[in-house]
Amino acid sequence: MTNWKIYDPQSPQATQKVTLPPAPPWRQPGQGRERVLATTFRPDPAVVDAVNTALYLRRPLLLTGRPGTGKSSLAHSVAHQLGLGPVIEWAVNSRSTLQEGLYQYDALARLQYIQQSSARTNVGEQDKDVEELGMFLTLGPLGTALASAHAPRALLVDEIDKSDVDLPNDLLNVLDTGRFVIPELKRAAARHPTVKISSRDNECIEVHRGEITFKEYPFVVLTSNGERDFPAPFLRRCVQCQIREPDESELQDIVAAHFDNLGEDMSTIISEFVKMRSTVTLATDQLLNAVHLLLSSDKPQSAAERQRILDTVFQGLGG
Structure with missing residues (x-):
């Protein structure tokens, strides 16, 4: 380019679609962005110590700091360095719930599927319904991180301070117990004890008797812009780290x-x-x-x- 301006009202109108210049490396979608975030982050020694403490103790890392200080990039850096696979991201807002993080169930789509199915026999119909149930259940970001066969994984829970007041403690309760239940599958467990459902990574997960247990904790990064204070019981269960400018x-x-x-x-x-x-x-x-x-x-x-x-x-x- 001989001029940095792409849009210039004083220039003649383009006769064909303009080819935009390359995007900044950190604004390339998909794996390109993840690679840049992972390889260009420069943590200070205090952040490195906090990461290692969280890894040893199997505790979530609560990162606070001003926007743009690299809180999200840290999760990508750790996952890249330790070979934990792609970071699983959960962007939290005031409407986010624990169930959303664990799994989603599309009851309406399942009802429509049943109604549109071809003729069924009465015998075995219930079993078929149970098998179909797994088609409409998908693990959320937290559920994927917990159930993955490639554990441990890295889970980024972004802007936890924007969540409903109960979500942070609910999330840590699941991490502490080492299991979670999918009620829709629990109710059907007597008729069909094992159901396959998909994770966010399109991994096929077998759920036994409606319950998912995990033997390895994910590396969890909770980011906060300091917009709210967290209660002491929540802070006690995290490794806290302030990322300075x-x-x-x-x-x-x-x-x-x-x-x-x-x-x-x-x-x-x-x-x-x-x-x-x-x-x-x-x-x-x-x-x-x-x-x-x-x-x-x-x-x-x-x-x-x-x-x-x-x-x-x-x-x-x-x-």
């Missing part, structure tokens, strides 16, 4: 992990970011966004244009 030297390392062939002027951008961050709330990924934009053109921008880019990206996050 990286200093200027650490930001240099983070930027270097994402980009090659950085010019000396990028040090000036980082210094300006740190100076701004002392007065308004900024996230590290805003710095990465700015660097990506400034490197997206092979034609040097003017000082005024560079400043407009920085003003666009370095918007305060409040708080």
